[in-house]
Amino acid sequence: MNNDLILLGHGSGGRLSHQLLDELIIPALSGIAPSGQNDAALLPPPAGQLAYTTDSFVVDPIFFPGGTIGSLAVHGTVNDLAMMGAQPLYLSVGLIIEEGFSRADLKTVLDDMRQAADKAQVRIVTGDTKVVPRGKADKIFITTAGIGSVGHDIAIHGANARPGDKIIINGTVGDHGIAVMAGREGLNVGTDIRSDSAALNSLVAAIIAEAGDLLHVLRDPTRGGIATTIKEIAQQSDVGITLHEERIPVNQAVRGVCSILGLDPLFVANEGKLLAFVAPEAAERVVAAMKRHPLGTQAAIIGEVVDGEPGRVRMETSVGGTRAVEMLAGEQLPRIC
């Protein structure tokens, strides 16, 4: 018996499953997994409207500069809730593990989930583990779902962008995607490039406190990058959008790697960024509030919603021209999250 590896029997539901749960999974998530051995967790319902979301994570490699698949799986779902203006409360975790995955790596991933959950003040309350034969999955896939509470009546959604709105981002774009790619290809990028993976719920709380109902849209530009996300919002809200290339913050090292590889950082995934569409009279105040938050020190206004041309996004380039911005076509960097 090899105690260091995950075996098919660990997914059987039988004795080995119980051992794995009792020896590794529950202790790693200890204090935040009260559902015990029942089929579901019983919890107080959220006070306001219920926000509900899910994301599957298949990132390759599972360990990358600035994060792991564990922290990413918590941040991603916490952020999807935060983007609706919800306070994240509860997470569920579905693990699909490849036979032969190491218990040590599993422990690292779970410890990382726990830390990320603690930091975001959200509880992992229920979970499930499946094991598939060697070669039928790639190490580990994690699906988190999350429940949040919306305790205000501000309408924050993708169809709510209005002409005049300023578009604010909380920092540099493209860090996550390039960090994962560097990890995958074994590029030595030193400490210059790290994933921005982070839970944005406390930053969102600061934005809502400052903007109130002058906040119209929040979205995290993950897969497809800020270009795809902004195009989505232009289409959903049936508005035109103008972006200003020179105002979009990009880490110099990320810009360098992108330029060598022919990638556009505007299409590269982020995991700790948000775009806020805010009425113009509140924009400067919101930027100032974001800059006081550790995850918003490089906050900047990068564009605005304009009259006419619904669904169109134009970039004013740094050399003085303009170009159309479309969604990511094809797949630039697979398995980025």
Next chain:
Amino acid sequence: MNNDLILLGHGSGGRLSHQLLDELIIPALSGIAPSGQNDAALLPPPAGQLAYTTDSFVVDPIFFPGGTIGSLAVHGTVNDLAMMGAQPLYLSVGLIIEEGFSRADLKTVLDDMRQAADKAQVRIVTGDTKVVPRGKADKIFITTAGIGSVGHDIAIHGANARPGDKIIINGTVGDHGIAVMAGREGLNVGTDIRSDSAALNSLVAAIIAEAGDLLHVLRDPTRGGIATTIKEIAQQSDVGITLHEERIPVNQAVRGVCSILGLDPLFVANEGKLLAFVAPEAAERVVAAMKRHPLGTQAAIIGEVVDGEPGRVRMETSVGGTRAVEMLAGEQLPRIC
């Protein structure tokens, strides 16, 4: 471009992802996927306590006699909620798809999810799709999470079995596991063996209506079969349990396949069965109520909770002996759910 297959770009978050969502996923789940393109669904909170659960599904093959991975992924999570006495309300769906999976098969799986959800009166409200390169997953994995509402104050949980309780099952055991194995091995079992995969929430409602707080434990004996589940409950409740082998319903064809292959149907997975632990004075009434329900026509009392020997399960065999029942050791039939 091959329009019939899922490509990596369908998981990019970009244009192809939007096409797949708009052309296939949203229409297939139409009317039950109102979250649109926002990051989370906003929903009325449950009236009572909130029940929350998740399960990942990796069944092989994805189509088997009596079901598909799609219906299974709905039934499994609905049943985990029902086993807490909750009324299932909302489901989330995380899809992990192998590049090259056929769009036609994806449509079949999603249609099946929709049908199962409609029948169980639960809504699929949010989802996510990832695509991994060929050979990095096996066709499709589905993780569902589910939210339910507990509108009563009956304590139904695994630590609540009490001496004297009768143990009731709603029908034959082992059908799901053997049907999946038959599908996998290409065994021709005709129509004799079909998965029992089904949503049990309406049966649970009938049991609660009849038993009230004389219902102490509900659990669905999935992976590990009824043997493992009953052993779990004996340990959680710190009680002894006696089972009567000849009273446990087993489909003759399932018994035949098990006997040829050296499998014990008590350890084979079910996906449409429940075990109810009920105070003795209510047991016959509950069996009668279950028999009036389409999913309980073969309901039977198969054992009882006894004083002494906490955590021990004994089987009175049909030849007059007794033997100890333990949890499934190792993995009898991998990827059964």
